[in-house]
Amino acid sequence: MKFTCLSKGGGFHFPPCHMLNVSGFRILLDCPLDLSSLAIFSPVPVVLEAHESLDSESVRKRQKIEKTLDANDLVRAEPWYKTVKKLHLWDASFIDVVLISSPMGMLGLPFLTLSKDFSAKIYVTEATARIGQLMMEDLVSMHMELKQFYGPEDASFPQWMKWEDLEVLHSELKKIALGKDCEELGAWMPLYSAVDVKDCMKKVQTLKYAEEACYNGTLIIKAFSSGLEIGTCNWTINGPKRNIAYISSSIFVSTHAMDFDFLGLRGNDLIIYSDFSSLDTTENMKNDDTCFDPVTCTSSNVSDDVNNLEERAASLLKDDESREEMEKLAFICTCAFDSVRAGGSVLVPIDRLGIVLCLLEQMSLLLESSSLKVPIYIISSVAEELLAFTNIIPEWLCKQRQEKLFSSEPLFAHIKLIKEGKIHLFPAVHSIELLTNWQEPCIVFCPHWSLRLGPVVHLLRYWCSDPNSLLILESGVDANLALLPFKPMEMKVLQCSFLSGISLQKVQPLLKTLQPKLLLLPKELRCKIKIPEANMIFRYSENETLRIPSSKESTEIDIETDLASKFRWKLLKQETIMRLGGELVMDQGKHRLISGFRPADSKQQRSLLHWGSPDLKGLLTELSKMGITGTVKKVADDAEPENADSIIDIVGPEKALIAVRETGTVIIAANENLASHIFKAIDIVLDGI
């Protein structure tokens, strides 16, 4: 087995990407896009501004000395999109399987499916596929606005990517465009089209949680809920030689999505741990000593029986993290509420479906209790479909939401709120419904979190000078760079971090619960977790291929009982041996020996492999039983046993010779029948199979 980390990603919106070689198959884990790098582009410029800049831009740029970054430094061109750079070094046609763990891990998929000769099987959970498709379609439609602004671009290589332009790019932007080692320019791609997205979706095979997908009869692939978002998953890959679990960013208890599934991940010998989220947030946790305390981790020396396992899993699930998250949401709601009460509007460019759904519920509860009549707008080309979708997927939601189904209440409150006219959905900022319904102050949810695309650009321009208005941003976004085109900002900004993975303290209890024999861990994480059984850990880092030696010397096979009963057995040194027959097939990841279609060959009645040395007297007796007579002509000297060479001269019924040596016997006969009889006689006196 071989494992290569292609990218460790960055945050919730850019999950990691790996390549795995197992049982001769090449598996790509996720195919994301780095949308944070959109920050180097300018959002749709205000028309006047564009005119003025076109004349002076090039001059200004060349004369520029390194100064603080301002909005004019941003690249004014139709944006390109940054993919995982190392993925381009692999031939797409050699990939056999693609596993997608989250909608975010899917955004780069059309680039892959576009490439000629791409023929891999793509497995995605049903919910991820749907949400991912909507996200891609939204991205394409938001991009359209910029495309229309800049007009058709003929060059396959845009101006901004030429060296002379890159040279004068501000160092901060250059770092994003080229990467740290100046080698990431090749990762930029022009966006796919709506048709490409459709084609991509046709190649996707959707799965339910815990549904068995059998690839090529060899690998059994299953998705288990990771709790991060609706439809996100961890994977298990069971091959004939190894059982692998892949853990992506996970949340044990979710406020909306189905909880993390421990039971499914249990009993795998190898775990690939790929949750980098705790690395993103270590700054905040530096003071928190508990996670570095080895005592807390090793003290619980529990026996390994299943009950304990389940108890331990339950204790991980029983947790206050989700309560903390709810408190965070409540805080956001009160901030928003204060803002609208003061007459300012609230702009929420957060693209995390779960967070948005929960915020909608809490926000409207708060507004209802206050008799303040403030409308909530959701502006997105896919909002209607996305919100309708969330109400028909009870299978993918957490227990509390499923309970709602059983008492026949809507899964999320937004359905009711839309009907009551408290939430309004609009496909775009320029839609007529929006213009006729618009009321301020209001609360607006819209894409895109990068602040470069979509309705947020226009609304931010509109409100950025209003000190009463509030912008709510996710942490992880470089706020300084993101807000650059909107400066000077009078608007209040609230930046908050949301839980997006397993916290550091929980990594160890989790691993203890799952008890893998081997563990693949990011290098950066290795030094932060104390694991006593150090020999079972492989550390991986970006662009390094790890070879994991096979643990099993042999492979298990199943032999059909009725076939096995047909084998003729022999005894060899107190063990029973028999020659196999039938056909070996691979089915559901298992080698299986079944009786084939062909009847057993007649020649198989005889042994094909012999050992020991024949007893000459016994051989003569056997021969004479068959009516073959002969004499031992020459016996070699007993003093030299290694040259022991005897010849049996057969005289009747026909002439033949048998030359017997220590290592072998040669039958010399002119007659097929006679030769075959002699063989039978030797077969009897020798051990063979």
Added chain:
Amino acid sequence: MFIPVDLKQTVQVDKDLQIRAYYAGHVIGAAMFYAKVGDAAMVYTGDYNMTPDRHLGAAQIDRLQLDLLITESTYATTVRDSRYGREREFLKAVHNCVAAGGKVLIPTFALGRAQELCILLEDYWERMNLKVPIYFSAGLTIQANMYYKMLINWTSQKIKETYATHNAFDFKNVRNFDRSLINAPGPCVLFATPGMIVGGFSLEVFMQWAPSENNLVTLPGYCVAGTIGHKLMSGKPTKIDLDKDTQIDVRCQIHQLSFSPHTDAKGIMDLVKFLSPKHAILVHGEKPKMATLKERIQSELGIRCYFPANNETVTIPLTQYVKADASNTFIRSCLNPNFKFSTCSSVDNSYLDSNESKAVSRLSVSDDRVSEGILVVGKGKKAKVIHQDELLNTFGEKKHEIQFAYCFPMHMTRTEDIPSASDLLRGLEKCTLISRLSTILSNELSGGNILDLGEQLQVESFRVSVCSSDNCPHRLSGSFQNNSELVFFCCCWSVADEKLAWKIISIMKGSTLQTT
């Protein structure tokens, strides 16, 4: 306490038992269950439907390897015609009634049927631009529809595709019914609980509406004996005694719905054929019909079939496997093709009608990869499969190879007479002889891969070379004259290619080498 399972989700119930649900298409939530313990697997299915209807899809299941299939057989011998005809009849009856100003009563139970019929009516109303109100009685309200709206994933493909813009269970023409509307003038359609008119609201409405010949009552395909529904279906009563004191005048029209979300005989046969289990058990249905179906399954599909009576136990043998560890060498050798070609002649029967049977020789290809494997079973040890090459090493035995050899002369003619035999036996000449032999063999021997190795010819394990030694140990007698017309060939082969070897020898003996 119950645990919800999703379709196709594989649930490991305990160490041994694994279950999985498949879509049955009977009502929303109906499932067939696959269960597996060790190597034994079975599917149990209650009611299912193999043809999609207005709101549900057809049953869906993977091709599984099963020891047993247990299936319902309510309609063991019925074969139903197309759904659309029956739907049209229903719609026509309803339309005629409301067009004449009549009222339609559709008694149903809360889930399933009502929604299906309602989708049908909604669709028709839209198409025909009808404005006649459709009512749901209190028991059937939006509550039940709410489930349907959330469980879109259990419905038919068509409904699934349109949910975002219009949820099919958001009925536009449907209103809630009020008692005061029973005798309101004008036509209407009313869905009322319970079905079969066993009492309650549907009975109350029935009593009011039955006396008018303008009105219509639809009944499901099956009504329990003793219910009013059953009485209406059997014959055409004009009066129904409700109890001692009450008698209902029945003058209204009766329409019997003949579509039921059960599979018919064809559906059952389709499922059994698709799954091809080793055994099948029929449950639910009438004995004689089940017997007929059992016979069909056994004769047409060759699957053992049973239909046990209540409390009867059926014992079924299960597939079992012997577990063994296979060595890597064995697995690797099995991954490589091991093709053997041989020709076998057979009589082609297709020429029989022309009174002429023709012998055709077919090339048969065998690819036996397994027979090089040896199963080793030791006391108290797990069985192990190894490659034959590994066997002797494992046991510390020495291999004893048995080979066949034969050195014999072959006739040769030459057009030019100068070179003597000794000249011929020089290296270069040997090669010429071998290549001539190769030509002969490839003409005569169909199949078999002939390798010309210069001074040697090889077919599988059979090797032949020109023998220049007069004392070759593989010659049986020196009785052959040192004739320049004869050249000796020394052959050797192993037992696996015995047949082939003798065939080659007989070809060689029967031919003459031509040399220039």
